[in-house]
Amino acid sequence: MRYNIKVNVNGKPHDDSVNPRVLLVDYIREKLGLTGTHVGCDTSSCGACTVHVDGKAVKSCTMFSVQADGTDITTIEGMCQNGKLHPLQEGFKEEHGLQCGFCTPGMIMACADLLENNSNPSENEIRHGLEGNFCRCTGYHNIVKAVQYAAKKG
């Protein structure tokens, strides 16, 4: 059995027939070819698959694509507007907030949600806000600085 879903991804409408058990992350990666969203675990622990669904950060490996029917989705590919980097993208580069880059898209999406809810977070609030995203390379040090950079830039 297949279901039809309508989603807006990075401002572009999609109307697709999907198998109901296909995870949102697989739909995004394999059907839409947006491979910036990554899969790092299968227990919704690592956060590499974080996207925004109707403006809220969601781990797209914990959601079926059919559950996203009728939503607006933003992936990392949608963060750069008119060729201008999002302040977080800029912050991650300026503060060396990434090394291998694999956790980075999910990290940026989670950080954007964090800043959406708290535009001027303390270091402690940033660290707690990132509990749901693993990075194995940076020790989080420069990720914290990247978020502070973006917060300052507003």
Place this chain on the structure above:
Amino acid sequence: MGNLIGKSVKRVEDNRFIKGEGKYTDDFNMVNQTFAVYVRSPHAHANINSVDVSAAEAMNGVVKVFTGKDIADAGIVGSICGWQVDFKNGDTMKEPGHPILAADKVRHVGDPVAMVIAEDKYTAKDAAEAVLVDYEVLDAIVDPKAAAQDGAPQVHDDVPNNTIFEWELGDKAATDAAFENAHHVTELSYHNQKLVPNAIEPRAALAHYDANEEKYTLYTTSQNPHLARLIIGAFVLSIPEHKLRVISPDVGGGFGSKIFVYNDECGVLWASKQIGRPVKWTADRSEAFITDCHGRDHVTDAKMAFDADGNITGMRTKTFAAMGAYLSNFSTCVPTYLHGTLMQGLYTTPAVHVDVTAVVTNTVPVDAYRGAGRPEATYGIERLMDTAAREMGMDPTELRRKNFIPAFDGVNEPGYQTQVALQYDSGNYEANMDKALKVADYESLKAERDKAKAEGRLVGIGFSTYIEACGIAPSAVVGSLGARVGLYDAASIRVHPTGKVTAHVGAHSHGQGHETTFAQVIADAFGIGMDDVNIVHGDTENVPFGMGTYGSRSLAVCGSAIMRSVDKVKEKGARIAAHKLECSPDDLEFANGSWTVKGTDKSVGFGDVALTAYVPHDYPADEEPGLDFASFYDPANFVYPFGTHICVVEVDKETGEVKVVKYVAVDDPGIVINPMIVDGQVHGGVAQGIGQALFEGAAYDSDGQLLNGSMLDYTMPRADNFPMFETDRTETPCPHNPLGVKGIGEAGTIGSTPAVVNAVMDALSDYGVKDLQMPLTPNRVWDAINSNGNGNA
């Protein structure tokens, strides 16, 4: 232009990563591709009575199911061990076979018994669950020390007492004598627990066989694509090397776990030819936990002897090192040549003896994980130092100061020959510690700790002054020690007609920022812009045969190969420039991107020379056109970074939770090219080392079940586990490579773990707690606090 060495240049590669435009193996797809899923053993040790694939094969969308029998019938052997370490009595190392799919027996949870290939991955997963395997479960062995005892379950029939080798290094008689005459002996018994690397990108492979060209292509998550091609082609699948292309695109972290050639990737490549279609396999995280090589798993008794003045007179260790169920590529060199050889630390210890028994157990294979042997050695030495200082009533820094090897630069003073085979290149250990004490403001820290303790709070300070051997490695030396490969690296510099440069390098970044650091080195050398240089890596079809990235070797070894090619370009460029300027090359000097006749203003630019080399109308008669050189570099020695790490912790008396409140790392990686990247490497390494000290560890039950085989269960360090790290440096040049560089990739992991545990022991010293086993979980610490000094209760 120029002057790029030592600058925190922002990373070139970030431009794609921050936009989600990095290309990792799983991001690639091929027309008509299929998906493979492995059926893996749920048992740690079992005989396979039968494998029934009929239900799976009958499912819609299933293309083929292979079993261990298919692999055996094809006569394929599995991946190999690349380092032979023989028994100290001269007997040859035991090398049990490691089939791609188990046919008769499984030896760890995760051992594959069948490979299901289907039209899509969901179908492949369903079909994998329909494969029926009849197992006869056997007793398992997990504990490394118990594995070597008589009567332990036998993992392989051809490995008596599960013992791969018994190895020793150092002067046993002299060490025995040192302990007989010791004024004081400090002892510790500890388990460098089994760690799961957990690179955030799981391993993956996409394989294709082109029947027309009889050629294989393998996209895979590898830290060293050429080594993968060599092992797969020459040893596992017998594919001529020119018919096998290995592409390792962007790699999402490795930490050692992606050095190795795993059977899983080989199986996919083999299958692509059998079914005549591309095959893709991507591990999920649960699979990564039970297939990616783990790290550490050393059980060690360590002793240090002192005279009455606190001088170290001897050091002795006995280690049981688990290899897991099979020998991974470099498993055998980790507890020996990357561990025993470091057991002198940076002290003048006159007698050292290291004894290592390597065993197989019914657990996931163990191999190099960030630091690989050196963290295990450093943990023992540096824990003993702080423990001994406490026992002898000395400040831990004074005990170290008394025992440091005096400064030597390796040029005017010779390298330092240790008791355990290595010759350190250059070092200035006391000055490094002094800088760290200053950065940390040690006197204030002590006052704060004592004040906290007086208030009833548990605050402790821990030290670690480490040395490590990296820049792996001089081929002749490692060859004499049993390595079956050389460990040089390679780089070509292709100057284009317009003076732009493409460098093809054998090292392969999996987060280290080679596209930036290497470009800095090259741009600086030629006096051109960073934008004028492009780094190509990760494709055996395009880059010269290099040995990849691990053992903090990229800059020290591949960077040196780059400099060799740079020199060749400059030498030929000078001859072309001399022709244009009508002088001798000896009259020229190269600076700021131009060759200038010394003492004049006559010069010709790098770009002009490049154009002349490719449009050789007015050209030296005996010169070939072009400006394109490849070089190989085999290092003269290892390089020896060192450093001082100081950790301050506060232990919550009520919960046993350890909080790292301050962390100072002053490392000496030799000459620094990009301080921003170096700091980043330290941050990440320290976080992983703190992870071992406080959070991480593969927990097996006695049946060999991995109890924490997911990221929900295995405690991965999170952002709120750490403070901001304070990093600084000393820079003692390496005397034997052109850039004077050492390495920094693993230093943080090597230095940090003992500093953290030492800090906790300092915090708990009033409770009489001498030692606790890692990870120092709240449960363990709380028990120690509440067991009246019986720390290991």
